[in-house]
Amino acid sequence: MSNVNISKLKAIVGDNNVIDSPSEMAKYLKGQGKPAVVVLPGNTSEVSNIVKLANEQNVKIAVGGAGVGTKGLSGGIAMVMSRMNRILEMDHLNLVAYVEPGLLHKEFLLKVGEAGLNFPPEPYEVETSSIGGCFSIGDSDSKSFEYGPTRTFLLGFEMVLPTGEILEIGNKCIKNVSGLDFIHFAVGSQGTFGIFTKLLVKLLPAQEAKRAVIGTFTSIHKANATFNTLIKRNIQPTRMNLLNASLAQNAIPGTEGQLVIIDLQGFKESGKNIANEIAAVLTLGGGTDVKIIEDEVEYDQVVNGWLKVRADLNGKPERTVEFLVGPAKMPQALTQLEALTGDLGTYPGVVVEGLLGYVCLALPEGTDKLALAAKVNRLAMSLGGNVKGLLGHKLKSEAYNDAEMWQQTVGLLQELRQQFDPKGILSPGVSLEA
Amino acid sequence: MLSQTVVNRLKEIVGEKNVVTDKVGLLTYGYDGTLLSGEALGVVSPHTTEEVVEIVKLMNEHNIKLVPRGAGTNESGGTIPTQDSVVISFTKMTKIHEIDTENFVAVVEPGVINFDLQVELEKQNCYFPPDPSSYKASTIGGNVGECSGGPKCFKYGVTRDYILGLEVVLPNGKVIQTGGRNFQSEPAYDLTRIIVGAEGTLGLVTKVFVRIIPLPRAKKTMLAIYDKVEDASQTVADIVAAGIIPTTLELMDNLLINTTEDFSHAGLPRDAGAVLIIEVDGYPEDMDPQVKTISEICNKIAKEFKIAQSAAEVDQIWTSRRCAFGSVARVRPSYGVNDITVPRSNFPKAIQGVLKVAKEYGVTIGVVAHAGDGNLHPLVLFDQRNKEEVETVHAAEKALCMMALDLDGTVSGEHGIGLVKKKYLDSEFTPAAMGAFRKIKRSFDPSNRFNPGKVFEL
Amino acid sequence: MGVLTEVYEMLNTCNKCGGCHTACKTYKLTGQETMVARGRIQLIKAVADGKLEPNQEYEDAIMSCLLCGECAVACANGVRGNELVMAARRDLKLRKGIKPFAKSFALKTLASPKRLGMGFSLFGGMGKSVLNKIDGMDYFRGIDIRNFPTAKKPFLEQVPERITVQHPKHKVGFYVGCFLNYSLDQTAHSVVKVLTKNDCDVIIPKDQVCCGLPQYAYGDFETAKKNARKTIDTFLDKYKDAEVVLSACASCASMLKHDYLKLFADEPSYLPKVELFCEKVVEFSEYMAKIGVDQSQLYNSSPVRVTYHDPCHMIRGLKVTKQPRQLLQMIPRVEFKEMFEAGRCCGAAGLIQAFYHKVSTNITDQKVQNIKDTNADLVATSCPACMLRLQGGINKAGQKQKVMHVADLMANAYKD
Known part of the structure; x- marks a missing residue:
């Protein structure tokens, strides 16, 4: 089924760095595809030789840091870069x-x-x-x-x-x-x-100061409203995120309600005053348990909690819809969104990145992602935004009834890819069509 | 010569007055900030994206090339027309469609002058950080084309960091939108980024979504005066080592101190070896500790250090810097602006290198530099009427570029390549990298119709 | 070509950086590179290099310059675009005389007092009555014709040659200038009133002529010189007791004080006399501020908000900006309000308003908006050409502000 010449691969990277037993391979692979081999190159010339070999034998290659996505890679080479880690x-x-x-x-x-x-x-x-x-x-x-x-x-x-x-x-x-x-x-x-x-x-x-303000809210809308207040007050912290109740517990165990995390890195002297101002805004905006975190261990816990939530969402792109409307339009977006999703506070997952005006929705089981994305895109577009990425661009072009723009864009992307990779060797799982 | 059919059709598209084919008109669209010039077949000034599309289609039908142009202030020959081209001038597309401070975005047409946008933004307490020295004349479209820098890059980055999206007319006459109003709306490949800085070789930008940010609440401007240029570069290294990222670290050498003094009378000491303009911004509480650290660093080696106490003093300091380029004409009538950039740690070596080149070739060179970025603008002075001298200057400029490459730098930090620096590209990039550029160009413009021959030959 | 050779050094110094783009009003409005100092300079250079034969488009580029001098201020290289344009105009004149007919007619008219008097009365009198009969003909090329003031009798015919006061401290020669003589005679009276109120004897030579600026600006140096010589000789020979030669027209004053020197640079034998004359020339506000005004005599019953427009020849020619503002603020109950871009050209620019009226009208409209934004009741200025241009623009915009000379405001503040 595969043309991969295992012995030639072994000659390039050494026997130990070529793995072709399915059980061994599994720990390096993500997804359903069945590549013929996992290879761990140790330097640039090995990578180059592997790619040249793949060209000779017309085999596809996908690359990953620790794990490789296998979509479209059946019979191909999964290249794991973990040895090149200096x-x-x-x-x-x-x-x-x-x-x-x-x-x-x-x-x-x-x-x-x-x-x-x-x-x-x-x-x-x-x-x-x-x-x-x-x-x-x-x-x-x-x-x-x-x-x-x-x-x-x-x-x-x-x-x-x-x-x-x-x-x-x-x-x-x-x-x-x-x-x-x-x-x-x-x-x-x-x-x-x-x-x-x-x-x-x-x-x-290095950022010399690490400081965060957190607070919880019963209403996601009230929580989000504090972001707009802060922006109007000309406060731009390092990070200004909102996690709905379902996600909040994953970030900081035991949290009840909608969680607001405001991160103030590097505001060395001003941070104290800004933190106080933010805490006041959160409290006045209906927040409870509003807390300024200055202890480094506690600060790291909060940030890591957020990163964990982010990782979870990133891990299942087929189950998320992401869109952008800009910070000022966020209150309207959230309100209108509830007509599509029901109560956002108890939805499986809602993340608002307040400074960027970005939302990530984790969808309930059984949701038709594309159908929802189309609706969300219409909503976002009415507020000057759109669904993120290539999908968003496609939906936007569709909404403008501008098939030409979409074709032009995709045509250009594919032409670029074709120019670099005429034989279609690399990253078979990556689609430029949305 | 354009055929009467083409001229008539162009006039139908943009209106009679916006098509130039007479000799006098063509002459004035044949130059830019360099010594180069050329004469196009015509100049056409569209007002809308639709007109641009029609022009591109018409030019394709007749196999005529297009050279985009903003204010024509670039220092790289990027807008010099070839004989078989029509110049498409964007100076009539000057609408600011929208300023949305709460979403940190402004939507503008490419002909909007950077300064005019800044004035409008400032009314709403915002600004657009890229402000090249030419900002009072140069257009946003031109800034996008060249990926312009300015004195604030050390902290805030260059134009590419402030472009959220573009509307682009492709060489086939089709319109696409790249990016959008927000941070993350890129479709797969970041098309916005490859078009920014491509000097109009990939597409004609007809709308720009720029990122705007609130004006800093506080700002401190400082001036340090040194006996030797080397001392100034030591200060730069020390400030960075202290963990401070100033907005600005601008350096001028003795020659520039004197020529700018002639124009601005800002009171800089004419016998100083170099001055450094240092600016930090941010929240008011964070200013004093930074200023204190910086003053300690400067006072160790500087011969004089002062902190501007009033807006007027800040203005005075900046007037010198802003007029630096032109002011050297008081010494010699012509100058070549170089844009070499080296890793910050090699900055002192680059300064030495400039002095060495000046000596070896017997030319006068003044230096203004964005020292924090390692970006030097050695100004080589001469008189363009003296052909022999012009040759020497070209040789000296080549030596400067090679010196920068030897120091692991680049021939252009913010001015672009255009025609002037095209010849050095093969020295800076490997064949593989040049190959990548050509693949990109071919994907966009297989017939090589947009700004042909700029940056590199296809 | 001799004229261009003389300025070639400066032509060569333009590095095409585009720094003049923001400074140039005609560029701002047209977006055309032929309409900005950089473009004009490159064209002049092309002509000087023999690469371009002057043609109609070239002439338009050269003649449409406002000569406001803002490019020279903005240029870090020290290139004075306005002077280069002047040289190009002179070059054109030497090549082929002044054309077209209208321009040449206008200049000849200005050069002769007799013809000029007829011109003003035609424009303001008979012309007006004819134009009144044509619908929509209120404005000729942006100039408010119906309200164009005309003196019933030239000012010079209304006053004696010498006006003396009881206790003279100063003796002032008054160079009236065409506009104040034929059109705004009230302002000329104001000047005399303010001077006499401040203990000045005033000498007003009857046989004074046009200063020569219009001809000079269009390259006709011969006529300009003729008028200049006449002016100099009149004041220095016939009325040598005048301590100063005062003008209330910024353009005339700038011509008398600075350009005469350039005009006679090639006549070393006459030059010392020119220098003597130029030293005596003083602008109205400058002079009043210098001798000091007795503020106790000034009276004003109702509060008034005033803004000030700096004429090009005042701010960039004579470099006088503080004095008129000081004088205005000496008047009781005057609230002074600075306008945006007070120092930018109003669009009159000599004959530009007639020959490149679209550009000129747009420039005026912007100025009028800046005036409106101040909410001022009165606009003061120091140049009669600006006064007429501004008043026309204000009337056309349906605004109420009245434009007055600084001398008018001061004169009104004296009780009798």
Whole structure:
């Protein structure tokens, strides 16, 4: 069934790093696809040789940090980057680091912290996210308002192209407009342009203050209203999130009601006053148990609680609908949303990222995601927003009755992919059609 | 020459007055901030996306190339027309569609002048952080095309970090929208990012969704004066090491101190080796500790350090910096602006390198720099009438670019490549990277009709 | 070409940075690169280099410049766009004389007192009665014709040559200028009143002529020089007891004080006399502030809000901005309110209002809006051309503000 030449693979990476027994393979794989082999390369030239081999034999490759999605990969090669997990250089003067893609996000964060530095992008999944995965997915997160989305933190990379050719680009300059901006364009391309083998990431000085304000609300609308008050008062904290009651308990066990988490990193001197102001706004807005957290252990618990909720939601994209309307339109969006979902307070999951005007809904069992997404998109569009991502773009084009725009966009995306990967070797599970 | 049919059709599309084909008109759309010039077949100024679409279709029918243009203030030759092209000037698309401060977004047409947008935003206590020195004249469309920087990049980043979405007319005449009003509305590949900085080679931007942010509540501007340029770069390293990210760390060397003084009379000491303008912003409570740290750092090596006490003093400090480019014309009539950027740790070496190039080639070079970003603008002075000197200057500029690449830097930090720096691209990028650029260009514009020959040859 | 060779150094210094874009009103309104200093300079350079033969489009680019001088202020390179345009106009004149006919007719008319007097009365008198019969002909190219004031008799014919006061402290030569002579004679009377109230003897030579600015601005240096020589000789020879030569028209004053020097730069034998003359020239507000006004004599019954428009020749030519504001604020119960962009051109710009009226009208409309935003009752200024232009624009917009010369406001504040 498969053309994969196991012995040639073993010759490239060594016997121990090629796994083809199904039971051994399982711990590296996600999803239903049945790749022929799992391979763990140790360096760039091994990656390149594997890709060249796949080209010769016309076999597909999918890549992952610790685990690989197997959609469309039957008979193909699952490439696990976990052996390429070194920090090659930590450059304090330039505030940058060279890392390998298989390095776990949580381990990198530890090292960065020890060095007195900061790497703001949040992990997609706390335990298993790798730095390579981080930029491959390239999302924004609830800290993006202050720090910018994930792509902001990539200054360059080494990549093995779908032909096996090695491409290096970027440098330690924080400003660089030379050539076309392939550096940032590659972020979020999910392995379709190539396989990251080295990443040059930007770092920041460590945040000297960590402070959070939390509070619970009986009404999700009242909780959300406090965000608008804060924005009107010209307060932009690091993070301003709302979890509905169903999710709140997962973040902070024992929480009752809708949970508001407001994160104030780095506001060294001003943080105290701002925290007091925020606490007052939350209390006046109907919050109970409003609490300013200054203890570092407790602060980390709160943030990790949030990251866990985020990871859970990210883990089941087929069961979530995400949309954006901007912060100011959020009260209307939530009210109108209840006509589609019923009471949001007890819905399986609602996350509001207040500064970004973003909502993530975790759907109840048996929900027709696409049907709901279409309705949510109409709602969001009436408020100047849309459902997130490619699906959102498609729905938006449909709503405009503008099939041409959708075709143009998809045509362009596919042409780009085709230009880089004419044989369709990489990331077979990634669809550019929504 | 454009055929009468094409001219008539263009006039039908945009109106008689918005088509230029006379020699005088063409002359004035043939140059930009560089020494280069060219003459197009015509200049057409559309008012709407629909008109742009019609123009693109018409040009495709007749196989004529299009060169997009904003205010024409770029320093890279990005808007110089080729002989077989029509210039599409966006200066008539100047509507600010919307300013939505509560959702942190503004929607503008590409011809809106950066400064005009800032004025409108400021009324609502907001701003758009990218403000290149040309911001009083340059358009948002031009800023998008070049991915312009400005003095605030150290903390706030460049234009690409403030573009949420674009409406783009593709080379085939079709319209797409990339991104949107919000942070996360990218469709799969981040098309917005590849179009920003592509200098109009991939698509014509007809609408821009820009990210706006509230004005900082507090700001402190400081001025440090040094005997030697090297001392100033030490301060930069020390400030970063202290964990402070200032908004701005602008450096001017002795030559620039003197030429700007001639124009602005800001009171900078003419015998100083360098000055550093340092600015921090944020919440008022966070200002004093930062200013204190910075003043301790500066006082160690600076010959003089002062904190601006009034808005007037802040203005005075900035006037010098803003007029830096032009002011050198008082020494020699022409100047070449370079845009080399190196990793911050190599900044002192880059300064040394500039001095070395000046000496080796016997040219006068003044330096303004965004020191925090490692971005230097060595201004090479000459007289364009002296052909021999022009040759020397070109050689010196090449040496500067090679020096930056040797220091692991880039030939352009914020001005773009255009025609001027195209020749260095193969030295900066590997064949694989150049190949990636060509794949991207071919995907958008297989017939090479949009701003052909800019950045790289297809 | 000689003229352009002289300014070539400056032409060459323009680095095309575009810094003049914001400063230039004609660019702001048209968005056309031929209508901004950078474009005009590059065209002039092309002509100087022999790469471009002057044609109609070139002439339009050169003639549509307001000469407001804002580009020169904005230019970090120190390129003075207005001077380069002047040189280009001179070059055009030398190449082929002044064309078209209308422009040349207008300039010739201005140059001769006799023809000028006829012109004003035609425009304001007979012309008005004809135009009144045509519907919609209230405004000719943005100029408010129906309300265009005309002196019944030229001011110079209304007053004696010497007006003396009881205890003279100063002796002032009054250069009246065409507008105050033929059109706004009331303002000329105001000037005399304020001067005499402040112990000045006033000398008003009957045989004074146009200062020559309009001809100078369009490159006809010969005529300009003729008038300049006449003016200089009149004041320095016939009325040499005048301590100063005072003008209440910013444009005239700027011409007399600065441009005469340039005009005679090629006549070293006459130049010392020009220098002597130029030193004596003083603008009205500047002079009053210098000699000091007795504030106790000023009276005003009702509160009034006043704003001030800086004429181009005042702010950038003479560089006088503080004095008129000080004088205005000396008048009791005046509430002074600064307008947005007070120093930007009103659109009159000499003959521009007649020949490039669309540009000019748009510029005026913006100015009128800025005036409206101040909620002022009165607009004061220091140039009769601005006064007429502004009043026309205000009337057209249906607004109520009255435009007055600083001298008028002051004169009204004296009881008798």
